[in-house]
Amino acid sequence: MNYKHTSIAAHRTSLGLAAVTLTMLGAAGCHTDMWVQPKPKPQAESDFFVDGQSNRPPIPHVVDRAHLRTDDAYWKGIRGVNVVDGKPAGAVLVDEIPSQVYDAPEYKSAAGDKKELLAKVLDRGHERFNIFCSPCHGELGDGNGMIAKRGFSVKVPPRNYNTERLRAMPIGHFFDVITNGYGAMTPRAFQVDQNDRWAIAAYIRVLQYSQHAEESDLKSDEISKIDQPAAPAESSKKTGEGERK
Amino acid sequence: MAQIFHPSTNVLANVSLVAVVVLPLGLLVGGSAISRSPWNTHVGLAKDQPAPFSHQHHAVELGIDCRYCHNSVEKSPYSNVPSTATCYTCHSQIWTNSPLLEPVRNSVATGQPLRWNQLHTVPDFVYFNHAVHVNRGLNCNVCHGPIQKEMMTYKGKPFFMAWCLNCHRNPEEYVGKREDVFSVYKKYQMDQPVVEDEAKLSDEEKKKLADTHLTPEQAALMDSGDYKRSNDEVEKGKELLSKYKVKKQQLSDCSVCHR
Numbered sequence: 001m002n003y004k005h006t007s008i009a010a011h012r013t014s015l016g017l018a019a020v021t022l023t024m025l026g027a028a029g030c031h032t033d034m035w036v037q038p039k040p041k042p043q044a045e046s047d048f049f050v051d052g053q054s055n056r057p058p059i060p061h062v063v064d065r066a067h068l069r070t071d072d073a074y075w076k077g078i079r080g081v082n083v084v085d086g087k088p089a090g091a092v093l094v095d096e097i098p099s100q101v102y103d104a105p106e107y108k109s110a111a112g113d114k115k116e117l118l119a120k121v122l123d124r125g126h127e128r129f130n131i132f133c134s135p136c137h138g139e140l141g142d143g144n145g146m147i148a149k150r151g152f153s154v155k156v157p158p159r160n161y162n163t164e165r166l167r168a169m170p171i172g173h174f175f176d177v178i179t180n181g182y183g184a185m186t187p188r189a190f191q192v193d194q195n196d197r198w199a200i201a202a203y204i205r206v207l208q209y210s211q212h213a214e215e216s217d218l219k220s221d222e223i224s225k226i227d228q229p230a231a232p233a234e235s236s237k238k239t240g241e242g243e244r245k
Numbered sequence: 246m247a248q249i250f251h252p253s254t255n256v257l258a259n260v261s262l263v264a265v266v267v268l269p270l271g272l273l274v275g276g277s278a279i280s281r282s283p284w285n286t287h288v289g290l291a292k293d294q295p296a297p298f299s300h301q302h303h304a305v306e307l308g309i310d311c312r313y314c315h316n317s318v319e320k321s322p323y324s325n326v327p328s329t330a331t332c333y334t335c336h337s338q339i340w341t342n343s344p345l346l347e348p349v350r351n352s353v354a355t356g357q358p359l360r361w362n363q364l365h366t367v368p369d370f371v372y373f374n375h376a377v378h379v380n381r382g383l384n385c386n387v388c389h390g391p392i393q394k395e396m397m398t399y400k401g402k403p404f405f406m407a408w409c410l411n412c413h414r415n416p417e418e419y420v421g422k423r424e425d426v427f428s429v430y431k432k433y434q435m436d437q438p439v440v441e442d443e444a445k446l447s448d449e450e451k452k453k454l455a456d457t458h459l460t461p462e463q464a465a466l467m468d469s470g471d472y473k474r475s476n477d478e479v480e481k482g483k484e485l486l487s488k489y490k491v492k493k494q495q496l497s498d499c500s501v502c503h504r
Contacts (some may be wrong), residue, residue: 037369042323044358053358131310133336146307152339186334191316 074098075194077172077179077201093172097121101198125203132188137161137202141207156184161204174201175244250337272281291397295348304393308434310427311385317383322374326361327354364400365389371406372504381489382421384429384463387412390470393430401470406502413496417482418474420489429463432456439464 039056040046048156049056069075078091097118101107107120120127130139138144141161147178159166178197181187215223282291312318314327329352336346337353352359365374365388378388379458385392390401402408412419437458440446447452465472476480486493495501 034370035368039369041369043325133313135307135309135313147339150307152335152337152348155338184338186330186337188334190328190330191313191334 069099071100073172075101077170077175093170093176095170095172097171097198099193099201104195106195121199121205122203125199125201125206128192129200129203129207132155132192135184140211141204142211158185161208167208167212171198171201171205174204185219272488286403286405287400288402291395294397294399295359297345297397300392300398301394301396302452303428305434308431311425311430314384318375319379320376322372322376324375326363329359329459335466353404364398365402365404367404371502373502378451379426380423381416381491382423382426382485383419384421384426384466386466386470387419388470391467393433393467410497413501416477416491416496417486417494420482420485420491422485425463428456429459429467432463433461433467 003091012087040048042055044054045052046054072081072091073079073094075096079094080090080092081088082090084090100123102117102204106124107117109133118143133141134145134146135147136143137160138148138158143153143160145158152158161167175197176182177185178192179187279285302315304311314331315324316327318324325434329349332346333353336349340346341350348359353356362423386401388402390396390399392401393491435457439461440454440458441461459467462472462478464475
């Protein structure tokens, strides 16, 4: 008789276990509770906003009072804007890196030493240039990047920076080109941060120097290195920096 | 009184005794096999996407840096999928007649974003942060698999909690140098032979090869995303951990990810 009892109990247990396991499987399979919360997430769809997006654009005509972009040199790369007869006039492109750039947290570790700071900014510019610009303009800024070679040049080729006109341009112009675009080059403000745009602009000047260096600009030990094919960007970059100071 | 149970029920009883053990075990094993299978985890499966975007083509053949498109990955918790404005930096001029790019042109014309289907997700009750991981030298492939080889992007890892914890308990097995995270793709692109026996090389040679040749670990990462470090490499990982000031004991606290 004992037998019967165990058997039923065993059936119960196994049924119970099966039920628990199935419930657990079910729970793992269809989680509707906390797995998908109705909070807006970056780039996600939203059924709340009319345009169906969680990312919200700024409301038209709002003024960000805490971050008023009043410093034209830093935000637009120009200075000395006046209003004459209701039109802006007298703007001059700036030709040095605005001081706000040096205050950025990524350069804090070099605070104080102006030379070291500049080197840091240029290094950052070098890195960012290679990410965002070299596909078209090439690592030397000669307009021969991979995308240019793949057919981009057929309509409007990416500009070679090493021309008389662009060498004479203040770096504020480069900042403006990245921010607002120029002809066939679309604006990049959405892609490249404000401070990085300045770092890149400064680095373009370095590239121009490096591609336009005279033999007299070099130290003698550098001249002896020239015939060796090793790392052209590195050695020429140093020359450029030297000249800036 | 007549027998209630026919002797043959003994068999039934015996079978059910066995079943008590086998059934739950089977369910558990089967269940975990199912939960680990691609059917549940979606590992290795690509999803339908609005445009047939290929990482292999853009990241390796054209050599575009990941950050050109995923430009918030090293500074924010969320790694963005590029907007059509990013595609349009190039495709405004290049391949402008391709029917495959019709959705991109439509999106630019109408202002409606493309709806990419997200492949890698954690549940909403889990907090994840890209910048923290990438700035500790964790290559994208550690978590996403060999993205740079993929014609259609697919999910590379199951993203179970146990998987996150495995690294959070032994981060020295994975952390690397910050500057290597993106340069490995450039090296992969150069397609140079892997440096097998680093110990044999002189310092000069090592330095030369470091810029162009993948180490065995990096090669494994580019291939599958999996690599088992040797003791030496683990020691180096430990050094990096102390340099980064990672508090290893606290990394597997529940509140790190469930906040």
